[in-house]
Amino acid sequence: MSEGQSLANVGFIGMGVMGKNLALNLADNGYSLAAFDLDIGKVEAAIEQDRAEAPNSEPRIRGCSSYTELLANTATPRIIFVSVPAGDPVDHVCSKLIDAGIGADDIVVDTGNSLWTDTRDREAKYSGSFIFFSTAVSGGEEGARFGPALMPSGDPYAWTRMRPILEAISAKVDAETGLPIERREPGNPITEGEPCAAYIGDSGSGHYVKMVHNGIEYADMQLICEVYHLMRHAMSMTPAEIAEVFRAWNKGPLHSYLIEISAEVLDHVDQETGKPLVDIILDKAGQKGTGLWTAVSSLQVGAPAPTITNAVFARALSTLKDVRVAASKLLPGPASNGITTSREEMVDQLHDALYCAKICAYAQGFQLMQIAAKEHGWDLNFSSIAKIWRAGCIIRAVFLQPIADAFERNPELHSLLMDPFFAEQVGLYQSNWRSVVAQAVLAGIPAGAISSALAYYDSYRTEVLPANLLQGQRDFFGAHTFERVDRQDGKYHVKWADPERPLVKA
Numbered sequence: 001m002s003e004g005q006s007l008a009n010v011g012f013i014g015m016g017v018m019g020k021n022l023a024l025n026l027a028d029n030g031y032s033l034a035a036f037d038l039d040i041g042k043v044e045a046a047i048e049q050d051r052a053e054a055p056n057s058e059p060r061i062r063g064c065s066s067y068t069e070l071l072a073n074t075a076t077p078r079i080i081f082v083s084v085p086a087g088d089p090v091d092h093v094c095s096k097l098i099d100a101g102i103g104a105d106d107i108v109v110d111t112g113n114s115l116w117t118d119t120r121d122r123e124a125k126y127s128g129s130f131i132f133f134s135t136a137v138s139g140g141e142e143g144a145r146f147g148p149a150l151m152p153s154g155d156p157y158a159w160t161r162m163r164p165i166l167e168a169i170s171a172k173v174d175a176e177t178g179l180p181i182e183r184r185e186p187g188n189p190i191t192e193g194e195p196c197a198a199y200i201g202d203s204g205s206g207h208y209v210k211m212v213h214n215g216i217e218y219a220d221m222q223l224i225c226e227v228y229h230l231m232r233h234a235m236s237m238t239p240a241e242i243a244e245v246f247r248a249w250n251k252g253p254l255h256s257y258l259i260e261i262s263a264e265v266l267d268h269v270d271q272e273t274g275k276p277l278v279d280i281i282l283d284k285a286g287q288k289g290t291g292l293w294t295a296v297s298s299l300q301v302g303a304p305a306p307t308i309t310n311a312v313f314a315r316a317l318s319t320l321k322d323v324r325v326a327a328s329k330l331l332p333g334p335a336s337n338g339i340t341t342s343r344e345e346m347v348d349q350l351h352d353a354l355y356c357a358k359i360c361a362y363a364q365g366f367q368l369m370q371i372a373a374k375e376h377g378w379d380l381n382f383s384s385i386a387k388i389w390r391a392g393c394i395i396r397a398v399f400l401q402p403i404a405d406a407f408e409r410n411p412e413l414h415s416l417l418m419d420p421f422f423a424e425q426v427g428l429y430q431s432n433w434r435s436v437v438a439q440a441v442l443a444g445i446p447a448g449a450i451s452s453a454l455a456y457y458d459s460y461r462t463e464v465l466p467a468n469l470l471q472g473q474r475d476f477f478g479a480h481t482f483e484r485v486d487r488q489d490g491k492y493h494v495k496w497a498d499p500e501r502p503l504v505k506a
Helices: 017-028 040-053 067-072 088-100 116-125 140-146 156-169 205-234 239-249 257-267 290-301 306-318 321-330 343-376 382-388 400-409 420-443 448-460 467-478
Strands: 010-013 033-036 061-063 079-082 107-110 131-138 149-153 492-494 503-505
Touching (some): 010 067, 017 033, 017 061, 017 156, 033 040, 079 088, 079 156, 088 107, 116 131, 149 382, 205 290, 205 306, 205 343, 239 257, 239 343, 306 343, 343 400, 343 448, 400 420
Parallel strands (some): 010 079
Antiparallel strands (some): 131 149
């Protein structure tokens, strides 16, 4: 540190895409930073961008060449943001900070996409060395730079220190309309509106909520893609025509960031070929694991999330490109495209199907969080979570305000489908939803997410499911027992091997 230079407000480790943009966001909001990265070039690039964006201010980011220098240049008690890949890199940074002399009252804030169980374990592991805190970040590169949705969790004392910082850098929504307040200019932070950052709860809960956010994101994206697929291949619409439809939809209840960017992608023309960009993008989708983690968690805690899980499977199927090419030449499909309505009518039906399926996908995500919260002893505020997601994050949408309202009306709401508003919405539009699923099947166009959402809805509203036969099967081959509908006095078993097949109390 140069003579006369004051200590930085916060330390920052990791100047990759997300880290650099979070650092610049902090600087815009009045915080000075001491920054470190194993690649010094990334630190220099962040400093250069900061000077270009704020040429008339004092340097807001100073580079450090070691963990020891970072700690020496950060005011105590320290707050150290960490933006490195999930897994071993987080523990590597933590161990290096311990070696460098971090204090027991210092806070290390993990901003990556860590698995929630790792976050919980790290709080216990590093207790006494420093306070391990986490804030899950959603919004991608632009969100990190101009205002993400933040899901902090961990030590309540650490939250009291972190709160003004996280609320300052988070996205904001207009208190009256619930709509995002846009900010896309460096050096012009939003100081009004409701912050999209709120304390989630005990250690790990914030990363769990972010994990479910990403699972819902998988489902939302897949639903949009299935609608696009039907328009493109069953209705022979051009990408530009589909983009026009999406922009029209974005003015109503489907208004969302994902619909907005889908229109932008569909409207973009590849400069090299002159073709729509979407037509030259290879149809193999990747994933970073959070959708998979959500699907696995739903199975572990017994929360039905078929639309989220189907979206994960859809990505897995997309990677089988060579096999699908061969199968397309071998396996027959329907003789006709299955579409029996006019284009205008079909577009209206697709709108309603997407809306209803989206309600079910979000219902599955929130129900998963409810069940997990009971299992892990978390006190989650679902209205607050919905409000956090109204801006900054990838699934930000006007749709989230009614979700927040539903949980404000009834914090113990078992499912969004049981809320009067959403029950009415699905009731109004389910006919078109069913028509789309039927026509997709007849056309041979895969619509697994849309159809799984409908199956989920129909299962949820069915008083008697065929699980009675399933229990009979289980009892026959494995003596797993069953309960009776006419009495509540325990479990029963049929001695199937006995010729008399007597019913006995288990």
